[in-house]
Amino acid sequence: MPGNPNRNPDRKMLLVAFLQASNCSNYTGSWRHPDTDPGFMDLEFYQYIAVTLERGKIHLAFIDDRLAMPSRFGDSFEEAVEHGVRVVKLDLVPIITAMGLAAKRLGLGATYSTTYYSPFHVARLFASLDHFTKGRIAWNVVTSLNDSEAQNFGVQEHLEHDDRYDVADEFLQATGELWDSWEDGAVLLDKQTGRFADPAKVHRVDYSGEWFQVRGPSTVPRSPQGHPVLIQAGQSPRGREFAARWGELLFVIYPTPEACKAYRDDLRQRAEAAGRDPDSIRVAPAVYVVVAETPEKAQQKLEQIESLANQTDSLTLLSEVFNYDFSVHPVDEPLSEDILASMTGLRGFLDRVVELSGTKNPSVNDFIKWSGRGTLSELPVFTGDPTQVADQMESWFLAEACDGFVIAATHMPGAYEDFVDLVVPELQRRGLFRREYAEGTLRDNLGFVRP
Numbered sequence: 001m002p003g004n005p006n007r008n009p010d011r012k013m014l015l016v017a018f019l020q021a022s023n024c025s026n027y028t029g030s031w032r033h034p035d036t037d038p039g040f041m042d043l044e045f046y047q048y049i050a051v052t053l054e055r056g057k058i059h060l061a062f063i064d065d066r067l068a069m070p071s072r073f074g075d076s077f078e079e080a081v082e083h084g085v086r087v088v089k090l091d092l093v094p095i096i097t098a099m100g101l102a103a104k105r106l107g108l109g110a111t112y113s114t115t116y117y118s119p120f121h122v123a124r125l126f127a128s129l130d131h132f133t134k135g136r137i138a139w140n141v142v143t144s145l146n147d148s149e150a151q152n153f154g155v156q157e158h159l160e161h162d163d164r165y166d167v168a169d170e171f172l173q174a175t176g177e178l179w180d181s182w183e184d185g186a187v188l189l190d191k192q193t194g195r196f197a198d199p200a201k202v203h204r205v206d207y208s209g210e211w212f213q214v215r216g217p218s219t220v221p222r223s224p225q226g227h228p229v230l231i232q233a234g235q236s237p238r239g240r241e242f243a244a245r246w247g248e249l250l251f252v253i254y255p256t257p258e259a260c261k262a263y264r265d266d267l268r269q270r271a272e273a274a275g276r277d278p279d280s281i282r283v284a285p286a287v288y289v290v291v292a293e294t295p296e297k298a299q300q301k302l303e304q305i306e307s308l309a310n311q312t313d314s315l316t317l318l319s320e321v322f323n324y325d326f327s328v329h330p331v332d333e334p335l336s337e338d339i340l341a342s343m344t345g346l347r348g349f350l351d352r353v354v355e356l357s358g359t360k361n362p363s364v365n366d367f368i369k370w371s372g373r374g375t376l377s378e379l380p381v382f383t384g385d386p387t388q389v390a391d392q393m394e395s396w397f398l399a400e401a402c403d404g405f406v407i408a409a410t411h412m413p414g415a416y417e418d419f420v421d422l423v424v425p426e427l428q429r430r431g432l433f434r435r436e437y438a439e440g441t442l443r444d445n446l447g448f449v450r451p
């Protein structure tokens with residue numbers, strides 16, 4: 001692979017770290033790993049990760065979110081609490097702020113739901129963060145998943161899947177108008193004339209949709225990036241339509257480079273059809289990396305990590321993600337069309353289980369096996385010594401299956417340290433990854449234009 005003659009030397013990988021403000025990483029069993037630092041309630045824990053990632057010139061650290069602990073399985077949160085299945089979710093804003101103070105160049109992304117927050121709140125928050133970090137902020141736009149989240153916000157049932165994206169369309173229209181409600185250069189700060197800002201450059205928004213009404217203007221002057229970088233991960237047809245309209249960094253989960261390439265090609269086409277430059281979007285699949293100095297040591301590490309998974313984690317997370325109680329069925333019984341249709345969570349994920357299992361009516365066991373939820377196999381696992389891991393990343397990247405990767409952690413912070421110390425230098429040696437940050441904002445570092 002190295003030295004491939006077809007390779008465009010200017011095309012460099014995007015590298016993103018997938019973080020959780022939680023007792024566990026993406027991999028639920030990670031909290032049981034002997035090397036996992038239990039300091040997830042300390043800001044220093046996140047600051048250390050930020051500094052580590054910045055040492056590796058990583059573009060962006062982004063933190064996912066969920067607005068309720070898993071409580072669909074057995075209609076209770078007991079199993080989740082007992083086993084530590086993503087029960088802790090700290091508020092992201094203080095964490096992002098603290099990380100932004102510790103690291104000076106790293107991009108920082110936070111997840112905010114368009115179903116449970118309001119456009120004014122989110123527009124103001126992200127514009128403020130973008131000022132404080134000198135333009136390093138990204139927003140992971142999600143529509144949330146399940147009734148447990150709804151009930152934490154005084155709503156009995158989570159909105160139906162496609163309706164959530166109709167709400168999200170309005171949400172992004174309104175936040176975008178709020179971010180533009182102060183023109184660049186509106187702030188004068190002229191002590192001599194006493195003019196603070198030019199009212200001709202500050203505008204009402206008067207957004208009026210079916211779901212939201214916002215008068216504006218925003219109370220935060222236009223931020224360094226204009227708009228934060230928008231992350232999206234819609235995978236269903238409606239989700240893709242939304243991602244093609246608004247998304248800039250598109251995060252996905254695909255088991256093979258072929259499937260990921262099909263998504264990337266589709267999204268580039270959809271973006272073009274929506275009047276956008278296809279190069280204004282980047283697709284990055286989430287992967288685990290288990291790397292060590294030798295293939296044998298990597299294999300030992302992998303076996304140790306895999307041994308941390310258990311079936312309760314899988315069933316708890318499946319119930320959460322599909323908004324459906326998986327405890328009510330014998331594990332080998334096919335689920336009826338009606339039951340499958342009632343799963344209002346991640347449609348894209350359901351399609352994946354149906355496709356990979358080869359049956360229209362997968363059983364609970366099929367869900368466990370083909371979703372990989374709660375196990376390492378939920379994501380592709382790149383494993384081996386640094387050369388072997390770089391080979392796997394290079395082959396996806398050169399096949400144009402993706403523009404880079406979202407690195408999920410098998411344990412924290414060790415998985416990030418291993419990646420930065422062992423894999424990044426190998427990618428840099430091959431010319432696949434940059435050696436230094438570019439000047440300017442996160443947008444500048446991604447080669448995205450300022451809106």
Ligand SMILES: Cc1cc2nc3c(=O)[nH]c(=O)nc-3n(C[C@H](O)[C@H](O)[C@H](O)COP(=O)(O)O)c2cc1C
Pocket residue numbers: 063064065066111140141142143144145232233234235236237238239240251252253286345346347348349406
């Ligand atoms: C890498 C990645 C990270 C995600 N992070 C979150 C998250 O933090 N919170 C959330 O509610 N959904 C999250 N999602 C779910 C997506 O927003 C989206 O709902 C999902 O990919 C399914 O697509 P669909 O909504 O079109 O069915 C994530 C998805 C991916 C692939």
